[in-house]
Amino acid sequence: MTQSWVFWALLSAGFAALTTVFARIGVAGIDADLATLLRTVLILLLLAVLVWVRGKWLNPAVLPPRTLLFLALSAVATGASWVCYFRALQMGRASQVAPVDRLSLVLVALFAVAFLGERPALQDWVGIGLVTAGVLALTLK
Numbered sequence: 021m022t023q024s025w026v027f028w029a030l031l032s033a034g035f036a037a038l039t040t041v042f043a044r045i046g047v048a049g050i051d052a053d054l055a056t057l058l059r060t061v062l063i064l065l066l067l068a069v070l071v072w073v074r075g076k077w078l079n080p081a082v083l084p085p086r087t088l089l090f091l092a093l094s095a096v097a098t099g100a101s102w103v104c105y106f107r108a109l110q111m112g113r114a115s116q117v118a119p120v121d122r123l124s125l126v127l128v129a130l131f132a133v134a135f136l137g138e139r140p141a142l143q144d145w146v147g148i149g150l151v152t153a154g155v156l157a158l159t160l161k
Contacts, residue, residue: 036118037118040109040114040117040118041114043055043059043105043106043109043114044109044114044117046059047106047109047110048110052103052106052107052109052110053103053106055106056099056102056103056106059102059106060099060102101124105117105121108120108121116158116159119154119155119158120155120158120159122151122155123151123152123155125148125151126148126151126152126155129144129145129148
């Protein structure tokens, strides 16, 4: 099971849920941008230790330029997402902010079709539609 993408995706979901709860508590009383910076520094340190301990370090200069470009774009998008997420958490309830943030699931599917050539099955589109409906139910008054 630990070699299955489903296992890792479920762990990711669990940690993402904890992230939201911990961040909502942690962002109280401090600037959201400072909170994002502190969290990012801690993530950097933890990942540096993980890569070093597992012997996975590779000189980035030997990576293909296309890989570096898209990793850089991903980093910018991640940073922008975190800044927006922490601001939303500071202003809203975690039980509302997190589901709206998960609208990214729908956007990933749409972007994957547009840019990666993926073709979700009908069952996938039904799930994507249900996620959209859930987000709308939580946000519309």
